[in-house]
Structure formats: C-alpha cells, structure tokens
Amino acid sequence: MQNSVHKNRQTLAAITLVAAAASYQPAHADEPIRLPAGQVVTDIAQNSMSAEEILQEDAITSVRVVTLADFEGARLQDLQDTLGNAEDNFAEVRSAIVRNEAWEKKLLERGVSIDDVRAVTRDPTGAVTFYVHMPSP
Numbered sequence: 001m002q003n004s005v006h007k008n009r010q011t012l013a014a015i016t017l018v019a020a021a022a023s024y025q026p027a028h029a030d031e032p033i034r035l036p037a038g039q040v041v042t043d044i045a046q047n048s049m050s051a052e053e054i055l056q057e058d059a060i061t062s063v064r065v066v067t068l069a070d071f072e073g074a075r076l077q078d079l080q081d082t083l084g085n086a087e088d089n090f091a092e093v094r095s096a097i098v099r100n101e102a103w104e105k106k107l108l109e110r111g112v113s114i115d116d117v118r119a120v121t122r123d124p125t126g127a128v129t130f131y132v133h134m135p136s137p
Contacts, residue, residue, distance in 0.1 A: 032067035032112075032132055037075040040066065041082050043129065047121035051088045051096035054120060060106050062127035068118060069133040076135060083119060090118045 071079050083090065094114050097103045107114055107130065116132040123129070 032065040032069075034070060035066050037071060037079070040068065040071075040131065041075075041078050043121050043123075044079075044086070044119045044131065045082050047123060048086045049093070049120045049122050049128075051092040053122075054093065054096035054100055054103060057100065057103070059102055060128045062125070063106050063110065064127065064129045065110055065112055066129055066131050067133045068131055069135055071135055079134075086119065093117065093120055 068079065088096075094117050097107065097114055097117060097120070104114065107117070112130060112132055116134075117130055118134040119131040121129045121131070
C-alpha cells in the first residue's frame, strides 16, 4: 500500500512538473521571447516588412517581440546575411516605425526601444513580430 501511495505521489509530481513547464511564461508578459534560430532566420527571410509596408499599416492586431540576443557564431552570421538581404535595412525600418504613430505606440507600451529593432515581420494572420537586441559580432 505504501508503495502505491509513493508511486501516486511520483506520478502527481511528474504531472505537476509537465503542467508547469507547458504553461511557462516570461516573468513579465511583455519581455521578449526566444525562438529557435532556424525559425527566426526563416521568418525574417520570408516575411520581412519593408519601410513602405510599415507606413501603409494603420493598426497591429497582434504583437510579438523576439530577442536576437542569443545568436552567436555561425547562427549570428546566418542572421546577419539574412538581414543584409532584406529589402530595407533596419535604419529604414526603424524610421518607418517612428513615422507610424500606432506602431511606435505599440512598441513603447511593450517597453521596447525603437533603436533596438532590427527586423519586423508579418505572418499570414496579420500578427507582427519585432526582432530586437541584435548581438555584436
């Protein structure tokens, strides 16, 4: 009987750990999230927004802020190459954000400095992702 109680406690503890891991959120909901490097590079390569597109947008329905701070070595080089192939460089993108008051407001509400933005993407649902905190090579 004691053995089955011990196993039940272990099972309950394991379920609790899995549930806690699945529901993990950053300490502050507005903190930038981390995504796998391949996913980031693919998103930027396929869905980057130009300065002109940003200026034409009135509102953002959904915002996500993703940090690039963990990139290093070959992955950082891949990221830099991808950003270099973008239609507009990040200075033009940042300038467009400043000129689009609704977008600038969204970033400031999230505590993100426009100077930290390195890329902006939009997925097919209209959700916008801001990539921030580019590390130095």
